Amino acid sequence: xxxxxxxxxxxxxxxxxxxxxxxxxxxxxxxxxxxxxxxxxxxxxxxxxxxxxxxxxxxxxxxxxxxxxxxxxxxxxxxxxxxxxxxxxxxxxxxxxxxxxxxxxxxxxxxxxxxxxxxxxxxxxxxxxxxxxxxxxxxxxxxxxxxxxxxxxxxxxxxxxxxxxxxxxxxxxxxxxxxxxxxxxxxxxxxxxxxxxxxxxxxxxxxxxxxxxxxxxxxxxxxxxxxxxxxxxxxxxxxxxxxxxxxxxxxxxxxxxxxxxxxxxxxxxxxxxxxxxxxxxxxxxxxxxxxxxxxxxxxxxxxxxxxxxxxxxxxxxxxxxxxxxxxxxxxxxxxxxxxxxxxxxxxxxxxxxxx
Amino acid sequence: xxxxxxxxxxxxxxxxxxxxxxxxxxxxxxxxxxxxxxxxxxxxxxxxxxxxxxxxxxxxxxxxxxxxxxxxxxxxxxxxxxxxxxxxxxxxxxxxxxxxxxxxxxxxxxxxxxxxxxxxxxxxxxxxxxxxxxxxxxxxxxxxxxxxxxxxxxxxxxxxxxxxxxxxxxxxxxxxxxxxxxxxxxxxxxxxxxxxxxxxxxxxxxxxxxxxxxxxxxxxxxxxxxxxxxxxxxxxxxxxxxxxxxxxxxxxxxxxxxxxxxxxxxxxxxxxxxxxxxxxxxxxxxxxxxxxxxxxxxxxxxxxxxxxxxxx
Numbered sequence: 001x002x003x004x005x006x007x008x009x010x011x012x013x014x015x016x017x018x019x020x021x022x023x024x025x026x027x028x029x030x031x032x033x034x035x036x037x038x039x040x041x042x043x044x045x046x047x048x049x050x051x052x053x054x055x056x057x058x059x060x061x062x063x064x065x066x067x068x069x070x071x072x073x074x075x076x077x078x079x080x081x082x083x084x085x086x087x088x089x090x091x092x093x094x095x096x097x098x099x100x101x102x103x104x105x106x107x108x109x110x111x112x113x114x115x116x117x118x119x120x121x122x123x124x125x126x127x128x129x130x131x132x133x134x135x136x137x138x139x140x141x142x143x144x145x146x147x148x149x150x151x152x153x154x155x156x157x158x159x160x161x162x163x164x165x166x167x168x169x170x171x172x173x174x175x176x177x178x179x180x181x182x183x184x185x186x187x188x189x190x191x192x193x194x195x196x197x198x199x200x201x202x203x204x205x206x207x208x209x210x211x212x213x214x215x216x217x218x219x220x221x222x223x224x225x226x227x228x229x230x231x232x233x234x235x236x237x238x239x240x241x242x243x244x245x246x247x248x249x250x251x252x253x254x255x256x257x258x259x260x261x262x263x264x265x266x267x268x269x270x271x272x273x274x275x276x277x278x279x280x281x282x283x284x285x286x287x288x289x290x291x292x293x294x295x296x297x298x299x300x301x302x303x304x305x306x307x308x309x310x311x312x313x314x315x316x317x318x319x320x321x322x323x324x325x326x327x328x329x330x331x332x333x334x335x336x337x338x339x340x341x342x343x344x345x346x347x348x349x350x351x352x353x354x355x
Numbered sequence: 356x357x358x359x360x361x362x363x364x365x366x367x368x369x370x371x372x373x374x375x376x377x378x379x380x381x382x383x384x385x386x387x388x389x390x391x392x393x394x395x396x397x398x399x400x401x402x403x404x405x406x407x408x409x410x411x412x413x414x415x416x417x418x419x420x421x422x423x424x425x426x427x428x429x430x431x432x433x434x435x436x437x438x439x440x441x442x443x444x445x446x447x448x449x450x451x452x453x454x455x456x457x458x459x460x461x462x463x464x465x466x467x468x469x470x471x472x473x474x475x476x477x478x479x480x481x482x483x484x485x486x487x488x489x490x491x492x493x494x495x496x497x498x499x500x501x502x503x504x505x506x507x508x509x510x511x512x513x514x515x516x517x518x519x520x521x522x523x524x525x526x527x528x529x530x531x532x533x534x535x536x537x538x539x540x541x542x543x544x545x546x547x548x549x550x551x552x553x554x555x556x557x558x559x560x561x562x563x564x565x566x567x568x569x570x571x572x573x574x575x576x577x578x579x580x581x582x583x584x585x586x587x588x589x590x591x592x593x594x595x596x597x598x599x600x601x602x603x604x605x606x607x608x609x610x611x612x613x614x615x616x617x618x619x620x621x622x623x624x625x626x627x628x629x630x631x632x633x634x635x636x637x638x639x640x641x642x643x644x645x646x647x648x649x650x651x652x653x654x655x656x657x658x659x660x661x662x663x664x665x666x667x
Binding site for chain 1: 500501510512513514516517592595596599600603604605606616619620623626627630633634637640641644645647648649652
């Protein structure tokens, strides 16, 4: 999200903006208490959203067993049995109760195709996190550098170019950018006459070889999808970094630090940059949910078998347990990232630490 | 001011114009100043002009494209952009420009409806919560928090997989998107109201016997109008992007209707062979949201009266 983030929606339609950042944090022995308090507060929210989503999916009116019915040689009795196994014959409220009871004990139920949802999710989560985490880390670092340089050289050519580029990328729908990069990758491969960019799937299936071969292959596949997410997230974040850096550079204490005769480097890194990082940390934490959303689209474009694809496929067949599991994991990741942001505040700004 | 501006959006200086309104003097000073400042912002003005041209073209449709969206050009199937077909044609010989204009019409309508609904809802919720405070405020804000913390994408996809896709109409999609886009504004308006309701001019109006409705609509709301307008502008761009993503995943606008998002989604498979089917609607879409974002940015600068906000 960028200066335009106030719209309340981002490129994937996820509402992310919050007025206040997270509350004050006290580091040290109180971190645990704080963490627990945050977790407790987020429980009702997760419950409420899981209920809403459950009801919406479960009452959608289609037939989750349509696939099974179409298969030849499946008897009416088998289908009826499956219906009962999946509790499809029970009222929605009761079904939610059954799901919630299972979820609390760590049992996420079975998918319509009769896979264990927990296992399915763990496998998919790894793939998605590989994409999302690498993209986020690179995007944050680039955004901090570009934003800070823009602020230090305000109204320079670099500043104008960075501003314009970030507006352009911010205005692009994720999937369009993803598809453009994919197209460019394919054209580049054709032009070079060999496969440089991988454009389909998260790794070469049945790849044989050592640890290095496998990871080289994975990183090759990671290139274009993560570039998609990097460009889009960086656009907004670098604007934030630029804004907060400008504000800090104009502050009195920077002038004081310079007047004291401190070197430019010390003033820049210890005094300015450190304080200018605080707003960006908030924005990155809050936007993390949006990146997960962007990952849904990116995975679809590049044919990755990640969590996003899992969600889209599950929605298509009203596989309520899978959708619920996705929701649960996403909600937990979002809560976790807000927590990390809160703890980072304390590190960056000692005033917050003292409460 | 700092305490009542918990957002990146600057607030207009409250108070003065409304006291004038009460005594019957035309209060246009603030908006005239905004206009003047906006006109100084060349990029924003240029974007506004381009945007208006794009919107006009989209609604003129056939007049601009010279072909109807349901018109087939025999013998010119899959032809690249030319003087006859500026954006080329698809495999059935339909003019791509005509499709793009039709899609843009639908995308813009969805975006405008979303902006209108969520702005209204957000303003109302925020105004009521901020003005009445107490229990009402508590309930409304917890509701807002709930909507803010829900992993919106899941709800959005679930709701649109249910109300969107095949056999749906665009109003249903707009409602789904709106339902998850009002919260930010609600908190913004509440913040403004909470601080303004204690100001002297409100007290004066109350002492003169003004009703709650009059205080809210004549005294408080005009002071929150700046951030609301900026927010609404940016919501239009955000809503277009959201509709695009939904349509691409198959949960948004469905045939026989079309939108820019759906056109791009259909063009994806042809990107490397018939590039115009993919790039033309995509560029049109990006150009529209780019212009809206620049206009919103210019508006924000123009409305921030302190002039302290750095140019974003």
